[in-house]
Amino acid sequence: MGFRAPIRVCFGDIDNAGIVYYPRVMHYFHLAMEEFFGSELRIDYAEVIHRRKVSLPTVHLESDFRRRLAYGDRIDMEVTVLRIGRTSITWGYRGYRLREREELAVEGHNVTVCVNSDTFEKMDVPEWLRKTLLPYLREPLEK
Helix, strand or coil: CCEEEEEECCHHHECCCCEECHHHHHHHHHHHHHHHHHHCCCCCHHHHHHCCCEECCEEEEEEEECCCCECCCEEEEEEEEEEECCCEEEEEEEEEEECCCEEEEEEEEEEEECEECCCCCECCCCHHHHHHHHHHECCCCCC
């Protein structure tokens, strides 16, 4: 199991059908990744961007929606590191809806590329980040 960040679906996250508007789930992925940096890696994500000058824009994204998420739902968003490349990191996500029992609601992954925060030029994954992420490297999430 990877790191889990608790998220509660807010009123502003839902659409006219009363369920989470799908782009909000991508935001949940990112929120969980930021929490992973702070809670697990013990480095504030803002420090990575502003002081260490490393930004991680998404260049590829996939997700599968298994169950609907509604206003007030509690979600545990699980984050794993699936791959560390030369310039990229692949992150895995699973969102579990917490009701009477835990139910897989969404899963996906995204690929981020390392860029210099000032110039936005692609760069190798910094050695400090690679070393910090290696203990969290997992096999790809099975469906």
